[in-house]
Amino acid sequence: MNRLLSFHLSYIMTISIFTASISKALPPSTDYPLSCEASQEESRFGGWSISEQLFKYIRKILPEGCTILELGSGQGTAELAQHYHMISVEHDKKFLNLYPSSYIHAPIVNGWYDTRILEQQLKDLSYDLILVDGPTGAIGRGKFLDNLHLFNFAVPIIFDDTNRIPEYELCIKTAEKLGRPFEIITTDPQKTFGIIFMQTSQ
16 A cells, blocks of 8 residues: 555656646747637537537537527537527526527526426427536436426437436436437547437337
8 A cells, every 4th residue: 555655656746847847848828829729719619518529410410590409508509509599598697698599597496497487488499409418517417307398309309428427327217218219429538428319100
């Protein structure tokens, strides 16, 4: 145990010394404006937003001009809004009306979006795909399964972040409850999303 701990400490010290020497060797970041622009370009996808691979997948399966109902809004909303009509359910006021979308503000009540608001706001809406990307992982998305009656499920359903166990289980349980086929798609070694397909006629 002591030998293992000693190895880890030695490794950390080596990395720290290497990082410090690299930092001293680098000129000020202002000498690299193009790197900043490239970073901003890359930040359109990933992180809290949908991945670029998921964006391209939606573009592949959903015709231009269709309507997407998304749970959780972010930079991905801006990208999707260039091709689709967006309806965004969002609990956080800070993220309301940032992008071209019809926003539904549904604060968190009892661990999920306020179901009274969703029931009122969603009942007369028409959409062609559901994107489950909210609430945040810290809040949890599990109660989506308890409120399936609020949604029109005659459309494909995509679950982002199925590389996390709760989202993975939510996708599978929803597919089982609806009796529909699903697939988990890997976009990179650490990121996946799931899709529940529309039920095909026999």
